[in-house]
Amino acid sequence: MASASKIEDIIDEIEAYIDDCKPSAFSTSKIVVNKDELESLLQELRTKTPDEIRKYQRMIANREQILADAKAKAEEIISQAQIQTNELVSEHQIMQQAYAQANEVILIAQKNAQEKIDRATEDAxxxxxGAIAYTDELLANIQSILANSIETTRTRNETFLATMQQYLDTVDANRASLVPDSLNDGNSDPAAGLDSQNEATPVSEQTAAASVPQEEEPEVPALDIPDTFFNKE
Known part of the structure; x- marks a missing residue:
């Protein structure tokens, strides 16, 4: 502020000096000045002018350059902002694509896992x-074998019993043919009649009877026993 006041004082002195100068002859707008004194005042004004005023003067003189620089800086700022905006948009798009790809990978993995689970379940x-069918087949075979064994055993037993009954009937018939009918006396067991006859006849009579020629005894049929009877499994 002090420098500015000094400048104003110098300007006031210049104005006062001009007012005190004598007008030129034959002119109302021209005056006669002392060149050295006026230059001294102007030099003092230049000396007292602050550096800021000269700086502002240079800035005003170079205002086109300043405007150009400001415009360039503004364009640079706008360009940087546009680049950052594009980068943000690009990053957002990249993130969206990454999310989409991640979701797709997850869906594919889930689908593959479900398919594997389904295949494993189907295979199981x-x-x-198959195990049930195989076991049922084995049980059916065992059941058939047991049924056939039971039937075979029953048939063999029935055949065996029938054969034994046939042999028994043959033996009974053979024994019955050995004893006369008069000794049976209605006894169903011919052997019992034969035994009673032997007990009732004295020994001397049995000896005499033995010396008497006997009639030929009827031929007793032989027992035809098949080999399978003794080789029964």
Whole structure:
């Protein structure tokens, strides 16, 4: 502020000096000045002018350059802002694409996992059904073998019993043919009649009877026993 006041004082002195100068002859607008004194005042004014005023003067003189620089800086700022905006948009798009790809990968992984689970379940069911079918087939074979064995055993037993009954009937018939009908006396067991006859006849009579020629005894049929009877499994 002091420098500015000094400048104003110098300007006031210049104005006062001009007012005190004598007008030129034959002119109302011209005056006669002392060149050295006026230059001294102007030099003092230049000396007292602050550096800021000269700086502002240079800035005003170079205002076109300043405007150009400001415009360039503004354009640079706008360009940087546009670049940052594009980068943000690009990053957002990249993130969106990354999210989409990640979701797609997750869906594919889930689908593959579900397919593997389904295949494993199907294979397990097939193996289970195959095992059940195989076990049922084995049990059916065992059941058939047991049924056939039971039937075969029953048939063999029935055949064996029938054969034994046939042999028994043959033995009974053979024994019955050995004893006369008069000794049976209605006894169903011919051996019992034969035994009673032997007990009732004295020994001397039995000896005499033995010396008497006997009639030929009827031929007793032989027992035809098949080999399978003794080789029964």
């Amino acid at each position: 069911n097939n193996i289970r059904m």
